[in-house]
Amino acid sequence: MKMKPTLYLIALSALVFSCATNPFTGKKTMALVPNSQLFPTAFSQYSQFLNENKVITGTQDAEMVTRVGQRIAVAAERWLNANGNEGYLNDYKWEYNLVDDATVNAWCMPGGKIVFYTGILPIAKNEAGVAAIMGHEVAHALANHGQQRMSAGYLQQGIAVAGNIAIKDENSRNAFNQYYGIGSELGVMLPFSRSHETESDQIGIYLMAIAGYNPDEAAELWKRMKANSGGDSPAEFMSTHPSNDTRIANLTKWAPSAKAEAKKFGVTTFRN
Numbered sequence: 320m321k322m323k324p325t326l327y328l329i330a331l332s333a334l335v336f337s338c339a340t341n342p343f344t345g346k347k348t349m350a351l352v353p354n355s356q357l358f359p360t361a362f363s364q365y366s367q368f369l370n371e372n373k374v375i376t377g378t379q380d381a382e383m384v385t386r387v388g389q390r391i392a393v394a395a396e397r398w399l400n401a402n403g404n405e406g407y408l409n410d411y412k413w414e415y416n417l418v419d420d421a422t423v424n425a426w427c428m429p430g431g432k433i434v435f436y437t438g439i440l441p442i443a444k445n446e447a448g449v450a451a452i453m454g455h456e457v458a459h460a461l462a463n464h465g466q467q468r469m470s471a472g473y474l475q476q477g478i479a480v481a482g483n484i485a486i487k488d489e490n491s492r493n494a495f496n497q498y499y500g501i502g503s504e505l506g507v508m509l510p511f512s513r514s515h516e517t518e519s520d521q522i523g524i525y526l527m528a529i530a531g532y533n534p535d536e537a538a539e540l541w542k543r544m545k546a547n548s549g550g551d552s553p554a555e556f557m558s559t560h561p562s563n564d565t566r567i568a569n570l571t572k573w574a575p576s577a578k579a580e581a582k583k584f585g586v587t588t589f590r591n
């Protein structure tokens with residue numbers, strides 16, 4: 320589609336004035352959709368998803384998912400605060416739910432809304448495995464990867480965004496469904512880009528270590544994911560999160576620095 324010059328200018332100026340800084344990399348990222356619009360949309364989609372699916376409560380597994388989520392959230396806050404990003408999580412409303420579904424998947428929506436499917440637990444194997452997945456998913460949310468994808472989608476569609484105020488609620492909701500994919504009945508997230516995956520792997524392994532989980536388990540988790548993908552039931556998590564030997568090698572390489580970072584926060588022992 321060819322944009323009119325004026326429209327192009329509006330879109331361009333919106334781009335210039337609507338950048339957010341990734342607190343982990345310091346990079347400027349595109350943020351045409353402000354959190355003040357994105358989060359309420361995410362929160363209502365999350366509630367709807369929970370209403371339409373079977374949430375498990377009161378079991379050991381459900382309690383583990385909540386416990387790991389809380390520890391990862393605390394780790395994220397400590398890490399952000401230590402790096403001069405106080406208040407970054409002010410609008411986050413953390414929530415962790417285990418959903419009865421054989422799909423091998425887990426996700427975190429903008430603003431800290433997390434779902435684990437029961438199908439991923441056997442591959443997570445232990446609490447540190449859950450922490451590795453949780454860290455990775457939370458990292459996508461913290462680094463605003465979903466927001467960047469929606470912003471890119473707006474530009475592709477040529478939706479004029481003058482500042483941040485012109486996005487109507489309906490546009491916001493439609494784009495959310497289209498680029499986040501969570502509005503669909505499958506509740507499957509669309510794939511992130513390879514660079515986003517690598518960024519989340521790195522942020523995630525730091526978060527799990529600061530939360531007190533053994534970062535050596537991250538590479539082990541992905542080895543199990545890889546093994547599982549060869550079976551009769553290909554893992555959804557795998558198809559949206561392409562695993563490869565580079566990823567396992569990266570995680571193995573980063574584990575010692577994740578432990579060193581955790582030590583700065585007084586964490587010296589790591590549980591599996």
Ligand SMILES: [Zn+2]
Nearest residue numbers: 511516519560
């Ligand atoms: Zn991912």
